[in-house]
Amino acid sequence: MIDQLREHLLAPRYIGWLLDGWLATLWASLLVAAGATVLGVVIAAGRSSSRPALLRLTGAYVSLFRNTPLLVQLFFWYFGAPSVLPEAAREWLYAGHLLSFEFLSALVGLTLYAAAYVGEDIRSGIRGVPVGQTLAASALGFTRVQVLAQVVLPQALRIALPPLLGQYMNIVKNTSLAMAVGLVELSYASRQVEAETFKTFQAFGLATALYIVSIGAIEVLAAWAARRQAFSPGRAA
C-alpha cells in the first residue's frame, strides 16, 4: 500500500528539481520587482513631467511594452538583440560570468515589460497626491526634483501600494514565460520532471501549488498593508 502510494508520488530528486526551479522563480521575481519599481519611478516621473519631449518618450515606451506580448519580447531579447552587439561583447555575455545569459535576458525582458505597468500605477499614485502638497513644498523652496523625490513620491507610493502589489503578483506569474528562453524556473522544471517521469498530474500539480503559495504570500502582504493603512492616523490618504 505504501509502495503503491510511493509509485504515484514524485521521487525526492524530482521534487528537488521543482524546488530549485521555485527558488529561481522567487529570486528572478525579486530582482525584476526591484528593477521594475526603480524604472517605474523614472517612467512615472517622465509621464508626469511638463516637458513634451519627455512626456512623448515615456508615452511611447509604455505603449510599446504594454501592447506587445511578453513572449515575443523575451524571444527578442534572447534570440534577436545580441546580433547587434560586436562579437567580443556577445562572447562575454554568453559565457555567463556573473549571470547566465538566459537569466540576464529574461531579467531584462521581464523588467522592461513590468516597468511599463508599474510606471503607470505609480503615475496614478502621483496624481492622487493632493496638489496642495506640491504647492506647499515649492513655497518652502524645494526644487522640482526635491518636491518629487521627498514629498510627492513617498505619498504616491503609499497610495499606489495596492495596485503595485498586484503588479508584483503578475511579475511572479510572468516569470513562467521565461522557460521559453531556457531559464530554469518552475515551469521549465515542471516540464522536465514531466518529461522524465510521465507523472503529468503530479509534476504540474506541485508546480501549481508552489505558484499559489508564492502569490498567496503576496496577497497576505497586501491585506496586512491595507489594514495598516486603514489604522494609521494622520497619513495623507
Next chain:
Amino acid sequence: MGGAAAGVLAGARRMTVIETLWDSLPYLLWGAFPEGQLGGAALTLLLSAGSGIASAVLGLAWGIGLATATGALRTALTLVLGFFRAIPVLMLIFWTYFLLPFALGVSVPGVLSVMCALSLVGGAYLAHAVHAGIRGIGAGQWAAGLSLGLTRWGTLRHVVLPQALRMMLPSFINQWVTLVKDSSLAYIVGVSELSFVASQVNARTMIYPAEIFMLVGAIYWLLCTGLDRLANGLAQRAQRGNWQHKSFSRKGHGRFA
C-alpha cells in the same frame, strides 16, 4: 515530394531581409488558409475574441454572484476566483490542454482548451470589476429601484446593471487587449496563432530572428493599439454625461500582464 524536400534542404540563394519578411507576411497574417486551417494573426483575433466573449459572460455571472451571494457560497466563489488569478496562464493552459480531456473523457482540440483557460482567467478578473461596478452604483439607485416596486433581481437587471456595464465597457475591452497578448502562449500547445507561426517562419528562414520578432511585435502592437483606441473611444462616449468617474480597470488587482 523530392522537390518539397529540396525547398528547405537546399541552401537557397540568401534572400534579403525585406524579401524574407514580405514573403512570410501572408503566412504570419492568416496561416495556411485557404489551403489549410486559419492561423496567424487572424487566428489570434478569433481566439482572443472568443475568449473575450466567454470571459465577459463568466465575469458577469461571477461578478453578480460575488455581489449577491452570502456565506459559504461566497467564500467558495472567492476562493475559486482567487485560484484563477493566482495561477500563471501558462500553467492553466497545461492543465486544460493535457489534463482536462483526461478527466472529462473526451478529447478537446487545442484552440478550445486555450480559449477555456483564457476565459477562466479573464472571467476571474472581470468578476471583480463587475462586482466593484455593481457596488459602485450609488445606494440611491438601489433604493429608487426597490421603491418603484421592483424586486432585487429586477433592480439589478433594469437599473443597476445597465449603468454598471456602461462604465465597465473599457474594462472589457482592456481584457480583450490582454487576451490578444495572452493568446501568444498558445504556442506551447501547438495552436498556430501568430507567435507559433512566427517561430515556424524563423525555423525555416533561420538568419533573421531579430527582424522576424520585430515584425511580429509590430503586428501585435497594431492589433492591441487599435483595440485600445476603440476602448478609449467607447469609454469617452459612455462616460459623457455621467458624473461618476470611476475607473474600474485600474483599482487594486488590475490585470495588466
Next chain:
Amino acid sequence: MTRSKFIVSSLALAAGFFVLGSSAWADKLDDVKKAGVLRVAAFDGNPPFGYIDPASKKQVGHDIDLATEFAKSLGVKIELVPTNPANRIPLLTSGKVDVVFASFTITDERAKAVDFTTPYFLVGQQFLAKKGVLKDAAQIKDIRIGTEKGTTMEANLRKNYPDAKVVLYDDSPFALAALRNGNVQAITNDGVKLTAQWNAIPDKEKYEIPAITVSREYLGAAVPKGETRLLEALNTWLVDSEKNGRALAIYDTWFGPNSKAPLPRLLKIGDQRVAAN
C-alpha cells in the same frame, strides 16, 4: 488564512479531476475506423522527419509519409497534429492523437507510459558545433550545449557527462537559433536531424558535425498504452512495408542518394534492437 485555503482548495479541485479521469478508453482502432480519421502527432520543425514545406505550407517529411501510408492502409484519412518533443507523450495520454510518428526514441522508461512499435529507424546522438570548437568527447563538459526539452538527449548527457552545461529549448529551431547566435556552443540531437539542419543553414562552412556519437537511438512509432490491436496493425504494416519495398522507397525520398541529405540506411524494419538503451 488565505494561503492555506488556497492550497487546500486547489488541491481539492485537482484531486476531483483526477478521480473523474479513471474512465477507460474504447478500443482505439475501432474508434479510428469509425471516425474515418487517424490523428497523428508529427514534428513541424525537424527536417527531414517532419517540417513545414515553404511552398505548400503543409507538414511534410519522412515520418509523415509513413503515417499517411499507414492511414491509407486502414482506409481512413490522416489528420496531422504539429508537436514539439515535450508534447509527444502528453498528446498520447490525453487522447489528443492516436499515433505519434515523430522520431521518437524507444526507451524503457517511455515504454512504461506508451507502447512502441518495432523500430523503423536508427540514429546516433551527435553534436553540431562551430568548426573547431568540439574536437573530442572530453571537451563536452567544458562547453555550453543546447538541446530540446523532452528528448533522450538531455538524459543521455546527464548520464554520461554530468558536468556539462545544458540549456533546454522548446524545439530544435530554437536550439539551432541559439547555436547560430552563440548562446550555446554546440547543440546535440540525432545525427540525421543535425545533418539536415546543417545542410539548410546558409553559412554551413562555419559549422561541423564532429565524429562523436553519444548513443544509438532506435526510433519507433508510439500508441497509447494498452491499445494492442492498433499496435499490431501498425507493426504488421511496418514489417509489410519493408517487405514490399515501400519503406525503402520512402527512405530514399528523404535520405536516398538523390535526396538533399543522403545517408546510408542503418536499419531494416523488422531487425531487432542490437543494444538496450
